[in-house]
Amino acid sequence: MDGNKVGAYKDESGRYHLVHPTCTHMGCDVEWNDAERTWDCPCHASRFSYKGDVLEGPAVKPLKPAKDSDRK
Numbered sequence: 001m002d003g004n005k006v007g008a009y010k011d012e013s014g015r016y017h018l019v020h021p022t023c024t025h026m027g028c029d030v031e032w033n034d035a036e037r038t039w040d041c042p043c044h045a046s047r048f049s050y051k052g053d054v055l056e057g058p059a060v061k062p063l064k065p066a067k068d069s070d071r072k
């Protein structure tokens with residue numbers, strides 16, 4: 001989105017959930033896990049919900065939300 005990477009998940013009702021796809025542990029790019037509908041970090045295995053909430057550490061902070069209104 002405007003030169004920034006954004007992770008997007010569209011739920012059953014058609015609503016988009018946008019996150020900044022940078023792991024809050026040490027900054028790796030998270031990857032979408034289609035089977036689990038989670039954002040998984042390949043570096044140290046943190047997992048986040050599609051909304052960005054931490055499901056498994058070592059990360060303790062959620063992914064930052066990205067909003068369409070973040071566009072400048």
Ligand code: FES
Pocket residue numbers: 023024025026027028041042043044045046057058059
């Ligand atoms: S950088 Fe993502 S778990 Fe460590």
